[in-house]
Amino acid sequence: MKESSQPWKPFTAKYCCSVEDQTFFGNFSRCRTSKSDISKNINAPAPSFRRLSFSDLSRSSSTRLNEDLAQSFGPDLYDFQLSELRAITQNFCSNFLLGEGGFGTVHKGYVDDNLRQGLKAQAVAVKLLDIEGLQGHREWLAEVIFLGQLRHPNLVKLIGYCCEEEERLLVYEFMPRGSLENHLFKRISVSLPWSTRLKIAIGAAKGLAFLHGAEKPVIYRDFKTSNVLLDSDFTVKLSDFGLAKMGPEGSDTHVTTRVMGTYGYAAPEYVSTGHLTTKSDVFSFGVVLLELLTGRRATDKSRPKREQNIIDWAKPYLTSSRRLRCIIDPRLAGQYSVKGAKQMALLARQCVSLNPKDRPKMPSIVETLEALQHYKDMAVACGQAQASTKSATRNGVSSGGRLEGRGASYRKSAPVTSSKKT
Structure with a gap:
């Protein structure tokens, strides 16, 4: 790709x-x-x-x-x-x-x-x-x-x-609030609170769960922040179904198709073989969870090579609250649930597993995320806010703001295609 x-x-x-x-x-x-x-x-x-x-x-x-x-x-x-x-x-x-x-x-x-x-x-x-x-x-x-x-x-x-x-x-x-991409990455945007990020994650998960729950599943195939639109109350609306496909029946079967999607979000098995399943969407969802947690784009060529891919950069930090605070979005300024962030990080790690069978199904993801709404242990109250900001700066996340996104509401990152036949 x-x-x-x-x-x-x-x-x-x-x-x-x-x-x-x-x-x-x-x-x-x-x-x-x-x-x-x-x-x-x-x-x-x-x-x-x-x-x-x-x-x-x-x-x-x-x-x-x-x-x-x-x-x-x-x-x-x-x-x-x-x-x-x-x-x-x-x-x-x-x-x-x-x-x-x-x-x-x-x-x-x-x-x-x-x-x-x-x-x-x-x-x-x-x-x-x-x-x-x-x-x-x-x-x-x-x-x-x-x-x-x-x-x-x-x-x-x-x-x-x-x-x-x-x-x-x-x-x-x-959709008056435009895309999630703009809220996360435009320098002029106000940082999304933790509760809003969680609400967005839940809404997006419910949208994908609905698509996957059909008798013959619908595979979205291009799930990314620019296709997550937000209503005035931050209700999520998935958009752009031009690449969607009727999927296979059964969790262990797949459709073989030409590779189409967006660089950084597409599941590795889909890129390499053209095998498309609902688990391909789950991988993309995991990437977006990482973007919500860190405030970083899925791919960023302007960063050092080891930090350009969000999965490669973030994975070592996802298994403990202490390490996670090194990469958590500094614009949250400690106003996030320590337990909730850890659970979301573990969920994201599971979603981006290289083995599709190890990825959870969307209904299970919805259930996991909804349970996080009850956590009230804010990092700032636990004394982690200052440490989080210092650690984030050491790891290349500027405490001053976001990477600048291009364009206005509805502006998209560029999908990429491959002519590789499978």
């Missing part, structure tokens, strides 16, 4: 749907036929997948595609006109720009209750496809299909879509 220089490419598939890629959806426009059986009903915990046939979503005509999507989703998703989305974003004005990258741009918009019957007045995020992108349509359609059927408090809500000629857009609920 090679690290891309582009700041954000949420949809980076370089290949059309093929037998080798084993994508979940079939003969879509601009894509070759897949042999995947994608018409099987998925009975996930409520709210769950409905029965939906994808076989008719292959027509290249945007008019026919709109008809198919409208028939499949009915009133659950709004079919917007491009002129309507231009109006609510003031013609995609730069003043409303939330982020940009490989998919295109994301703009804030405002809808009133007169735009569509049943649609309440609200702020929205409008994602505009870069029409020069080779695979944008494929991932746009994947996003519509997944989020058109998936409903959960910890998944971002897709409100509607637009498909006119070559134009492809998506309309989501607006």
Whole structure:
């Protein structure tokens, strides 16, 4: 896997749907036929997948595609006109720009209750496809299909879509606090309190547990801080399902696919073999837990070589409270639970195990994290705050703040792809 220089490419598939890629959806426009059986009903915990046939979503005509999507989703998703989305974003004005990258741009918009019957007045995020992108349509359609059927408090809500000629857009609920990436790594952001970090970890874990709990699991495949969006009360909403896949049935089976994801978050067995399971998501979740604990990015090429990868750097410090305080985010200033941080560190260590079978399942992770909410032993009250700051400085963590992240809300770190066939 090679690290891309582009700041954000949420949809980076370089290949059309093929037998080798084993994508979940079939003969879509601009894509070759897949042999995947994608018409099987998925009975996930409520709210769950409905029965939906994808076989008719292959027509290249945007008019026919709109008809198919409208028939499949009915009133659950709004079919917007491009002129309507231009109006609510003031013609995609730069003043409303939330982020940009490989998919295109994301703009804030405002809808009133007169735009569509049943649609309440609200702020929205409008994602505009870069029409020069080779695979944008494929991932746009994947996003519509997944989020058109998936409903959960910890998944971002897709409100509607637009498909006119070559134009492809998506309309989501607006997340006022942006991404977890910005809160952890932007220098200007206020440090997240321990309780908020724990709440975010629990919410993200519940979102992944919901996806994995389907009769045929959904593997998110690109879990990272930039895809964890935050509502006004720091409720987590997972976003960007363009790389998600219908997974294998059974914990010991896998899908073999081309490697797509983000450098530093992808599980090693997936990178080396293309074998994708729900445990691949668990590995990525463990990386994010380390980012929440330390305030460091998954990878940082500006640091000394031994500190560039967060797993390699942090692992020796995760097994004891005394050692953990050397790498805990200094911006917490001792305002964290000593026992809670240790348990989270041990959980993260288990999640990033090289052996997928040693990684816990997401429901178990949710249970473990929820139990940490009851710990009240703040490090500052235990006399560890000053020691933590000194130790962190010795280990290369500046007590003055974060690494500076690039971009605004919704701006992404660059996913990377590999053409290696398995």
